[in-house]
Amino acid sequence: MLDIRPVVHLIGLLGLALGVLMLVPAAVDWQAGNANWHAFARTSFVVCMIGGLAALTTRNGLDAGLGRRQSFLLTASLWAVLPALGAVPFALGAPNANLTNAYFEAMSGMTTTGTTVFVGLDDLPPGVLIWRSMLQWLGGLGIVIVALVFLPVLRVGGMQHFQAEAFDTMGKVLPRVYDISAGLLQVYFGLTFAAIAAYMAFGMSGFDAVNHAMTTIATGGFSTSDQSFVKFTGPLEYVSVLFMVLAGLPFIRFIQLLGGSWAAVWKDVQVRAFLRWIGYSVGAVIAYRLMTSDAHVLDVLRGTLFNVVTLFTGTGYGSDDVAAWGDFPLLVVILVGFIGACTASTGCSLKIFRYLVLFEAIRAQMQRLRRPNEVVALRLGGKRLQPDVISSVIVMFTVFVASFILLAVSLSLTGLELRTAITAAWTAICNVGPVFGQEVGETGAVDGFPVAAKWLMIFGMYLGRLEILAVLVLLLPRFWRG
Amino acid sequence: MLDIRPVVHLIGLLGLALGVLMLVPAAVDWQAGNANWHAFARTSFVVCMIGGLAALTTRNGLDAGLGRRQSFLLTASLWAVLPALGAVPFALGAPNANLTNAYFEAMSGMTTTGTTVFVGLDDLPPGVLIWRSMLQWLGGLGIVIVALVFLPVLRVGGMQHFQAEAFDTMGKVLPRVYDISAGLLQVYFGLTFAAIAAYMAFGMSGFDAVNHAMTTIATGGFSTSDQSFVKFTGPLEYVSVLFMVLAGLPFIRFIQLLGGSWAAVWKDVQVRAFLRWIGYSVGAVIAYRLMTSDAHVLDVLRGTLFNVVTLFTGTGYGSDDVAAWGDFPLLVVILVGFIGACTASTGCSLKIFRYLVLFEAIRAQMQRLRRPNEVVALRLGGKRLQPDVISSVIVMFTVFVASFILLAVSLSLTGLELRTAITAAWTAICNVGPVFGQEVGETGAVDGFPVAAKWLMIFGMYLGRLEILAVLVLLLPRFWRG
Numbered sequence A, B: 001m002l003d004i005r006p007v008v009h010l011i012g013l014l015g016l017a018l019g020v021l022m023l024v025p026a027a028v029d030w031q032a033g034n035a036n037w038h039a040f041a042r043t044s045f046v047v048c049m050i051g052g053l054a055a056l057t058t059r060n061g062l063d064a065g066l067g068r069r070q071s072f073l074l075t076a077s078l079w080a081v082l083p084a085l086g087a088v089p090f091a092l093g094a095p096n097a098n099l100t101n102a103y104f105e106a107m108s109g110m111t112t113t114g115t116t117v118f119v120g121l122d123d124l125p126p127g128v129l130i131w132r133s134m135l136q137w138l139g140g141l142g143i144v145i146v147a148l149v150f151l152p153v154l155r156v157g158g159m160q161h162f163q164a165e166a167f168d169t170m171g172k173v174l175p176r177v178y179d180i181s182a183g184l185l186q187v188y189f190g191l192t193f194a195a196i197a198a199y200m201a202f203g204m205s206g207f208d209a210v211n212h213a214m215t216t217i218a219t220g221g222f223s224t225s226d227q228s229f230v231k232f233t234g235p236l237e238y239v240s241v242l243f244m245v246l247a248g249l250p251f252i253r254f255i256q257l258l259g260g261s262w263a264a265v266w267k268d269v270q271v272r273a274f275l276r277w278i279g280y281s282v283g284a285v286i287a288y289r290l291m292t293s294d295a296h297v298l299d300v301l302r303g304t305l306f307n308v309v310t311l312f313t314g315t316g317y318g319s320d321d322v323a324a325w326g327d328f329p330l331l332v333v334i335l336v337g338f339i340g341a342c343t344a345s346t347g348c349s350l351k352i353f354r355y356l357v358l359f360e361a362i363r364a365q366m367q368r369l370r371r372p373n374e375v376v377a378l379r380l381g382g383k384r385l386q387p388d389v390i391s392s393v394i395v396m397f398t399v400f401v402a403s404f405i406l407l408a409v410s411l412s413l414t415g416l417e418l419r420t421a422i423t424a425a426w427t428a429i430c431n432v433g434p435v436f437g438q439e440v441g442e443t444g445a446v447d448g449f450p451v452a453a454k455w456l457m458i459f460g461m462y463l464g465r466l467e468i469l470a471v472l473v474l475l476l477p478r479f480w481r482g
């Protein structure tokens, strides 16, 4: 049997931390003279108690370190349990959501998806808004740690290509977390504060700036307004693009930047491909819109840049109705949503790196078609691609596409119209945010979806954020055997 | 430089054969007292001349056999040149089509796609109808030879897994063609005659039976009526299902059957998976329709069986409006269209075999996630899967999906509505037949599509039928170098 004590211990500790952090929205609501602070304070107390107790009763659990299977179980449990805890204040206080909606919103937060079931955001207590943003910010931080530390050792989806040189045994997973945490926190806080300052400098209120900075750096996309970024069109869109792109870069490079190594960022093949592909997709949509609409050129440039980048990086803000631009722009944004950002960023979806591996595999295959006996070495960023990396990446693609299709079919069975079902599956699996279709509310909220559709989306967001395989492996009966 | 004489020689010979075969529709129209026989007779004369001349001037071309690159060039040229020759009668006589439409129809025929740009089929001269059916029948026969002989040696898309034991050098490609031709022709004619007899026994006229038998065995889907199979609802649908499924089985097994080996058919893992998946998809749609409509149970069973099987096998007849059944059935048929039938059948799309390889790769990967150091052997049908087969299959999937997406995007740029563009790309790349969407005519014909969309579909059908990579390899500059 699998020893689950280390897992319970770590979840307990992180639950405790989440409970403590609930004091932030409590303080905000209290400060605003809003009675809603009770909901956060009470939940905080209970969550701290439960988390603390779980940690205490398993306090020696970590003595043996964290094994391979325990790491899988930890990752999968964290993104199921923490959103449940984070959802409680939504149910107890404003907006007085039912359990499905509260869990949906918290899951959409922690997975940095950004689809919302809340309508009337502008009138919600500030504590609720900041809590939504904090859930995304924490989810983004968490996923970077998972991608930097766990996925490479667990060999999920080709991430073993990024296994750091000095570190390749399971025994060192936890020490490694502590190692990178200092640098990562510096980077993450630094980017967030820079974003707050920039948003404020270009005219956002302090409160809006803090919220949007957190959801930008997490490529999360929650906003403080039903209209998302429509309120902030203009220079703020350029500011946002800058920080969304930064949030989509590999965070390990920022950590190296702290050590003074600029070259690491610019020489990263992922970074180059990411920027190039953004250029292509933005350029294609701009060309299309200039030919098909008579909007002002500068408006087209800015609007296209912002809305394509926000969907490319998987952030999901909106400052315009992309679906109204035409079918071609809609197809483009859906495609780039399937790409996502760089590995170990807060971005989601399949990621640039996997596409580069795939292209390299295709190139080699074409070469072999021509001359079957030629030996072709596959490389990426100057490092040899191991066969295991290639097959992992490819399995990831398959499982990703299959999950998307299954989810779309299941959503259509709940009664959603085809376009709605397909874009809802896309937004969930790729953690993007917006859904396009007739059942989507005027504010972009999906509160009107059937309950079954919401749960399917919850499951999709969860699967997508954890790179699917890290969850599916738990479903193997073999996983649980000794 | 590549010596193209053997390629020209073989194309010349096959063009000559096509010219001779044009005497069949000429005779049919002459017999029917229809002046349209002129179009076929004149074309026949010219095509025979050109084909004969090409063959004569290169008559020593085959002395050195057929090399690897020549085989690629031959396959790719055949499916571009023969449809061009076959299109001439459509342009010269009835239905007096323009060049785009004539080539579209002939390409849709030779690739066994079955999408039509002709309206008023019921009133066309019988020679034109039989010529359309013959193009599909010939295209089906041709593709089985390509799949049995060329693709395995050329190592396209994992087909090397089916390389016959006694035969693995390029030098024996042509002898191999002659070897299997006798058996294959017996099987192909046998199935066709059986289908003619069965269709007539259940009430089709001799002419309808011959046409539909040819397009059934080719999984082509051209009909003699604008209403496709609506005229033949009832027992004929069951007859058709039987022969469509037979046409989707691996023809090599039928050849073995001639030698008395029944076990070969039933033990083939592809065959079992094919039948099982047909069962699942038909069952799912029947369940959905029974719950959502109040049509008579037997009508639901028969209509669903027929329409799902016709799209699964890539035949593409229609006896009912599948899109009107709901979004779920539509999604199911689109998905099964992406599967297709068994290798070396007349069926198209990605094929059962590739999915089985993919599932096997996923299974192995999941096992490695759990225990990274375990050695996992991949097998299919009792035969070890070579790494090269797996990576070829996977590249095929990628290229297939990428082509579909690119084609859908390009089609949407020609102004087609999203659903039309997507299903047109699907029908072209998977060689299925029907297109769903508002721009499709009442009879299912796509004559109203923009010219650019038609050419994109022509290219898509061509790519899809030749397993894409067999064409793309010609685009490598390296291919043409010594």
Ligand SMILES: [K+]
Binding pocket: A112, A113, A114, A219, A220, A221, A314, A315, A316, A431, A432, A433
């Ligand atoms: K997002």
Ligand SMILES: [K+]
Binding pocket: B112, B113, B114, B219, B220, B221, B314, B315, B316, B431, B432, B433
């Ligand atoms: K077809």
